[in-house]
Amino acid sequence: MVYRCRFDEALGLSIEARTAYARDGVLVLEDFVPAAQCQGLQQRALELVAEHAPQAPGTVFSARDQRYAKDAYFENSARGIGAFFEAGAFDAQGRLCVPLERAINKLGHAMHDLDPVFQAFSHGARLQAVADGVGLGDAKLVQSMYIFKQPGIGGEVNCHQDATYLYTEPQSVVGFWFAIEDAHRGNGCLGGLLGGQRGGLKQVFRRQAGGALQLEPLQADLRWDMEALEWLEVRQGTLIVFNGLFPHLSEPNHSAQSRHAYTLHAVSGQATYPASNWIQPGGMPFTGFV
Numbered sequence: 001m002v003y004r005c006r007f008d009e010a011l012g013l014s015i016e017a018r019t020a021y022a023r024d025g026v027l028v029l030e031d032f033v034p035a036a037q038c039q040g041l042q043q044r045a046l047e048l049v050a051e052h053a054p055q056a057p058g059t060v061f062s063a064r065d066q067r068y069a070k071d072a073y074f075e076n077s078a079r080g081i082g083a084f085f086e087a088g089a090f091d092a093q094g095r096l097c098v099p100l101e102r103a104i105n106k107l108g109h110a111m112h113d114l115d116p117v118f119q120a121f122s123h124g125a126r127l128q129a130v131a132d133g134v135g136l137g138d139a140k141l142v143q144s145m146y147i148f149k150q151p152g153i154g155g156e157v158n159c160h161q162d163a164t165y166l167y168t169e170p171q172s173v174v175g176f177w178f179a180i181e182d183a184h185r186g187n188g189c190l191g192g193l194l195g196g197q198r199g200g201l202k203q204v205f206r207r208q209a210g211g212a213l214q215l216e217p218l219q220a221d222l223r224w225d226m227e228a229l230e231w232l233e234v235r236q237g238t239l240i241v242f243n244g245l246f247p248h249l250s251e252p253n254h255s256a257q258s259r260h261a262y263t264l265h266a267v268s269g270q271a272t273y274p275a276s277n278w279i280q281p282g283g284m285p286f287t288g289f290v
Contacts, residue, residue, distance in 0.1 A: 002194060002230055004028040007126065007239075013133030021134050025197035025246035028232065029130070032239035037121065038180045042260055044117040045146045049104050053083040075213070078279040079110050088153030104148050105155060112144040112264060113284060122264055127176065128289040131266060134241055136174045138269035140286035142166055142279055145263045146180075149188045154253030159193070159224045162265060163244035164215070165205045167277055172268035173244030179234045180260035188253040190232040190240065193224060197245035206276035213278050 003020030007013070007029045013021075021027040057070045073082055089096055089103035096103055112122035122144060131139040143166065148154070166173040183189035202219045224247055232240060242248065244265075253259055266289070267273060 002026055002028055002192075002232060004030055006030055007032055007130065009126070012129040018133055018135075021241065021243075024194040025243040026192055026194065026232070026248075027134070027241045028234060029239040029241065030235065031237050032126075033178055033237040035236060038178075038236050041117065041121055041146075041262060042180050044115070045107060045148075045260070046101055048081060048107055048111070048115065048146075049083055049101055052081055052107070053085075053100055053104060056083040056085070075278065077109050079113075079282055079284050081107060081111055081114055082109070083107055086148075086150050086153045086155055088155070089150075098150075098153065102150050105150070106148065107146040109143045109145060109279065110284070111146065112141050113287060118144060118146075118262075121262070123287070123289050125290055127264075130176070130239070130241060131174065131289060134174060134243075136172065136266060136268055139174075139266040139288055140269045141264060141266050141289070142173075142286055143263075143265040147261045147263065149250070149253045149259035149261065151187070151253060151256050151258050154188050154259065156188075156252045157250045159226075159247050159249040161197075161201060161203075161245050161247055162242075163201050164203045165278065166244065166265055166267060167201075167204050167206065168267050168271035168273050170271055171201065171244055172271040174266055175240075175242045175244065175246075176264040176266070177240040177242070178262045178264075179236055179238040179240070180262055181258060182234070182236050183238075183259050183261065184233045185231055185251070186255045187257045187259040188250045189234065189259065190248055190250050191229050192232060192242065192246055192248040193226070193228045194230055196224070196228060196247040197243045199245075199247075201245055205278060206274070207278060
């Protein structure tokens with residue numbers, strides 16, 4: 001069973017919490033973010049949707065053939081702010097069939113650097129202390145995502161490892177997943193394979209010689225042993241911290257309740273960050289928590 005505790009403002013992560021993280025690859029820190037702060041981030045996310053979604057592929061164009069535009073938009077979002085739609089938000093003619101604010105799957109991927117509200121949420125001594133506690137030295141923030149998991153149409157996320165998409169040598173990426181709303185089985189909470197990080201990395205997503213981004217298998221068997229699956233039901237304000245090799249997933253949201261979450265990914269500045277990774281610092285170097 002996943003280890004749950006509260007963050008000690010004076011002492012940081014306890015020995016028990018650090019041991020559990022090393023064993024399971026995941027740690028649940030309850031009541032990490034006050035409700036008012038969650039609500040403020042939620043409100044800002046909706047404002048960013050209104051600002052960025054009208055320029056995103058799929059809002060006014062036919063859904064039949066937007067692959068190139070969507071791919072370019074996705075890549076440009078690496079050091080920007082992009083809005084990405086739920087597949088179920090469009091009808092057969094490619095028109096939105098739900099209100100715009102209920103159509104977005106996620107925002108990504110650099111709000112932590114570019115938006116003042118998200119920047120303030122994403123930095124600080126408390127997060128630095130958590131990073132230190134799980135062994136992430138010289139933490140550098142690489143990616144942020146605000147995930148809406150919309151009611152009724154929130155899509156499934158297949159089992160995966162974050163190190164697939166943010167590869168370093170040695171592996172160093174850590175995910176910081178904040179429950180902006182309550183997350184439970186009904187609305188698509190996270191599920192994870194405790195101890196699954198010990199199985200190594202199965203795939204890597206990197207840029208090929210011709211410039212295309214592609215998944216490459218690193219192991220012969222890409223299947224997961226789902227017997228170790230545990231559902232991580234959490235209240236608003238919880239922070240889930242997980243190793244980049246920790247396999248995790250979420251089910252579709254068929255309920256009438258959304259499941260907003262905010263995710264940060266950080267890597268060690270002491271690790272090698274390959275040029276083949278899809279996110280590159282460019283003219284905006286990766287920043288730390290403090």
